[in-house]
Amino acid sequence: MFDDRDRKILDLLQNDASLGVSELAERVNLSVSACSRRIQRLEEEGFIARRVVLLDRPLMGLPTTMFVIVRTARHSAEWLEQFRKAINDIPEIVEVHRMTGTIDYILKLVLPRVEAYDGIYRTLVERVEFFDISASVSMEILKTTTAVPTRYVR
Structure with a gap:
């Protein structure tokens, strides 16, 4: 079951994967444990493929x-x-x-x-x-x- 809260969690994580579960939970109006379970389910179902760090290309010498x-x-x-x-x-x-x-x-x-x-x-x-x-x-x-x-x- 995919709903608007799942969608919001994915939108928030796409923008900043370093957000903590407590902050995500607050932003989507869920308890921390419910939010954590949703994130885990989204990972298990493949919606979250991986979490990465994006580097600044000019600072990395690749402009x-x-x-x-x-x-x-x-x-x-x-x-x-x-x-x-x-x-x-x-x-x-x-x-x-x-x-x-x-x-x-x-x-x-x-x-x-x-x-x-x-x-x-x-x-x-x-x-x-x-x-x-x-x-x-x-x-x-x-x-x-x-x-x-x-x-x-x-």
């Missing part, structure tokens, strides 16, 4: 965001396994999406500067065969969030 567009001529399981291994070995690649349409994959990279991309590019093309690979630098982040809307849960 640059690049998006790499990949097209491949091969779509075999072997190629995909090579690609998965290559991207998993490069920590600067923080997201990879398989796409529909004329683009096969989009990679999101975080870098100290644009010039650092060359080393990652060389590593990728040494390990995986591509039909086409191109990159674009993000000039400005207009919106970024890790929170997802909770209104669609029934």
